[in-house]
Amino acid sequence: MTQSLQLAQLGNPILRQLARPIDNVHEEPIQRLIQALKAKAVAANGVGIAAPQVSQSCRLFIVASRPNPRYPNAPTMEPTAMINPQLVAHSDEMVKDWEGCLSIPGIRGLVPRYQAIEVEYTNQQGKPQRQQFTDFVARIVQHEYDHLNGIVFLDRVESTQNLIKEQDYQQRIGNKHSSQG
Template sequence: MSELVPIIQLGNPQLREKSALVENIQDEEIQRLIENLITTVAQANGVGIAAPQVAAKKRLFIVASRPNARYPNAPEMEPTAMINPKIIAHSTEVVKGWEGCLSVPGVRGLIPRYQAIEIEYTDRNGKLQQQELTDFVARIFQHEYDHLDGIVFVDRLESTLDMITEQEYQQRVVKNA
């Protein structure tokens, strides 16, 4: 049975720590963490969540793109647990896009990310997966991947002028999309 877990906020030192590799994917604690993260990201209207955001120092995150109040134009996909993920190749093209974070409520930033990435991760059943991600889903992956190394999206801002409030984002960006 999964449960909602508290999301730690910017300023909590645990958000800045590097995460450890997941050794035993079939461990009951890891499987429960995956379920809790899926429940929590859905409840919080997120499109991704990393284990460090719930104070679990594990190299594990969920990519769960779907349209919701925070991301009305997000593509639909099944929530996917990505364990010990790696970026093995990326495009030369970098695109700026708006990002928010469940650990940094009320703020959005225009963040540069690779437009396409080739990734590798182990799924929750222990199978090694490889795939190419592009556009918004590639952005989610890179955002969550940063969390595993203690990096928060605001660290990637090129200028504080690229930062706006959630309310301004909803009025200016979402309304005009």
């Protein structure tokens, strides 16, 4: 299935739809999709990927933070599947940082996000989880959560002046050794 996963690009209607809840995480197609999404995130140098990005309307995303060419300073964590997630709490503090998206290649935007969040979700084994995230990983979770609600990072950019080409972004982080991607 991994070979057949094609990334939906901006303009594909599925990226603007509310994804459907998953009833049974143990179903074989869901488990296969989780594995395929994990592999796709790694292959595409992403730090997260949501099911709608591969044209699957279900409330599932992977958070897979690790250093790679797109995010050289990302913290390393085990790839985590979040099924039917709910954002249950967040900090008052908002932080702006650069984001990109596998479904919107070639562009980065300066996006305000909550610095800390708390999320309830079901894990790949079907067990309920409640977890807090901060900084870069909180940013990934919020970005992927948006995908489940038909929102892309461009919707959160406050001004078109906060958009740059991926190439210019890579030059910036190469020169500044930014702590986040």
